[in-house]
Amino acid sequence: MSKYIYMDNAATTPVKEEVLEAMLPYFTEKYGNPSSVYSLGSESKVAVEKAREQVAKALGADKKEIFFTASGSESDNWAIKGIAYNRRNKGNHIITSKIEHHAVLNTCKYLEKQGFEVTYLNVDSDGVVDLEELKNSIKDTTILITIMFANNEIGTIQPIKEIGQIAKENDIVFHTDAVQAVGSVEIDVKDLNVDLLSLSAHKFHGPKGIGVLYVRQGVRLDNLIHGGGQERSKRAGTENVASIVGLGKAIELATGNLEEKNKKLSALRDSLIEKIESKIDYVKLNGHRTKRLPGNVNVSFQFIEGESLLLMLDMNKIAGSSGSACTSGALDPSHVLLAIGLDHETAHGSLRLSLSEFNTEEEIDFVVEKLVGIVDRLRQMSPLYEKIKGEK
Amino acid sequence: MYSEKVMEHFMNPRNVGEIEDADGVGEVGNAKCGDIMKMYLKIDNGIIQDVKFKTFGCGSAIASSSMATELIKGKTIDEAMNITNKAVAEALDGLPPIKMHCSVLAEQAIKSALLDYSKKYNVHIEGLDDVDFSDDHHDHIEEE
Numbered sequence: 001m002s003k004y005i006y007m008d009n010a011a012t013t014p015v016k017e018e019v020l021e022a023m024l025p026y027f028t029e030k031y032g033n034p035s036s037v038y039s040l041g042s043e044s045k046v047a048v049e050k051a052r053e054q055v056a057k058a059l060g061a062d063k064k065e066i067f068f069t070a071s072g073s074e075s076d077n078w079a080i081k082g083i084a085y086n087r088r089n090k091g092n093h094i095i096t097s098k099i100e101h102h103a104v105l106n107t108c109k110y111l112e113k114q115g116f117e118v119t120y121l122n123v124d125s126d127g128v129v130d131l132e133e134l135k136n137s138i139k140d141t142t143i144l145i146t147i148m149f150a151n152n153e154i155g156t157i158q159p160i161k162e163i164g165q166i167a168k169e170n171d172i173v174f175h176t177d178a179v180q181a182v183g184s185v186e187i188d189v190k191d192l193n194v195d196l197l198s199l200s201a202h203k204f205h206g207p208k209g210i211g212v213l214y215v216r217q218g219v220r221l222d223n224l225i226h227g228g229g230q231e232r233s234k235r236a237g238t239e240n241v242a243s244i245v246g247l248g249k250a251i252e253l254a255t256g257n258l259e260e261k262n263k264k265l266s267a268l269r270d271s272l273i274e275k276i277e278s279k280i281d282y283v284k285l286n287g288h289r290t291k292r293l294p295g296n297v298n299v300s301f302q303f304i305e306g307e308s309l310l311l312m313l314d315m316n317k318i319a320g321s322s323g324s325a326c327t328s329g330a331l332d333p334s335h336v337l338l339a340i341g342l343d344h345e346t347a348h349g350s351l352r353l354s355l356s357e358f359n360t361e362e363e364i365d366f367v368v369e370k371l372v373g374i375v376d377r378l379r380q381m382s383p384l385y386e387k388i389k390g391e392k
Numbered sequence: 393m394y395s396e397k398v399m400e401h402f403m404n405p406r407n408v409g410e411i412e413d414a415d416g417v418g419e420v421g422n423a424k425c426g427d428i429m430k431m432y433l434k435i436d437n438g439i440i441q442d443v444k445f446k447t448f449g450c451g452s453a454i455a456s457s458s459m460a461t462e463l464i465k466g467k468t469i470d471e472a473m474n475i476t477n478k479a480v481a482e483a484l485d486g487l488p489p490i491k492m493h494c495s496v497l498a499e500q501a502i503k504s505a506l507l508d509y510s511k512k513y514n515v516h517i518e519g520l521d522d523v524d525f526s527d528d529h530h531d532h533i534e535e536e
Binding site for chain 1: 399402403405408410419423424425426427428429430446447448449450451453454
């Protein structure tokens, strides 16, 4: 196989041709500022509003509820800080989970320094939050629940509708970081009782540097970016027109035939998991076996370390990622893998392969064949494997 | 991120394996940090005749182990004692700053194996009395 096999779609995705084509005119010919009154400006304005409608349709929302931001991280920051500061007179307690993306976790940690109190919910060994623990954590001072839709590392999907219901019953605002879920899972914000939702275009074949915060009508939150009157005076800054157009096109394509696409993708995912589990010993699937993103595979190979695995995969033109500390420069491995109860050694040996509609069964077979050899090679070098063999 | 030399040693590591009747065996690091190095020495007449290693760890940990074995093979105990982590890193044409601890681990693995040898054969080795194999090889910088 001569071409690169890309299985890191949870990190980012290539921009689709149709998306790029839709974007290109807005860099050169149609460069007007949407706030300008002349026709060049209003042309851009129309394009932005069309994209807003495309996003609203994909989420089952109204276009007035869609606000463009510069990233998923900005959306998370805005949602959490915006609610925290707006509802400060009502209370100072926020509930989140231990397996959130750092955009949520580090925002919560920042707010703790500002006098807010944060509860970090545990998850079970599959990575699912416990609804009883959530209910028991609610206090009179709870103003916000922020729980991710689906986990970026292990792919586990949370019971969002139930969480939304609990929040609603207790008059608490519910935000979900849906960066990994949009374009992969059917989402209807009304049906799911979601008040705020973050998404990012580059996870579903749109451009990088553009995101959305969905804000249910009637939910009030403070601004994060202060300035001009863009985005109905809620988010200042000249609109990134080309990227907004790209996001609109990408979300339309991604949610268009979701059911059919997901059937194929989850079959591919399960085939990859099945082949890895049947051909390699001492392997553990991380995350829920069925309640997981259709493209997510996350496994731990015992006795070896993830970065070496990634380097050897790269030598074979295969791209994946790992929760090992050595891939991030941190001392500890992934907080998600530790939260689902993995010991450090097993967490260091994790490999995430995240698939897209562009991956094939042929690629799966090639990757598994290479993995068998690489895992064996690294184990032959590992003093931990030597011990296990000795005990056998 | 890695030099060509690191990648070359990672992909084709020298002296991987075990020595069954080793004169000195040292193991440093721990699984918690994500790297463990085990080094085996065969010593005759104060000269390291053979050396093998096994490593659980990242690319630079494996490359550092491989380079360390090359640097001490055929050398005297004194010469091996003088191999610093810097020497290992330099021989690899440098390591990224966050990976320097891998070369520290390689230096410690050599010393740990020599310490085992000195105890086994009751030989005093200059410089081993005050050596510390605690897990401080990680110079961890917390992000604010």
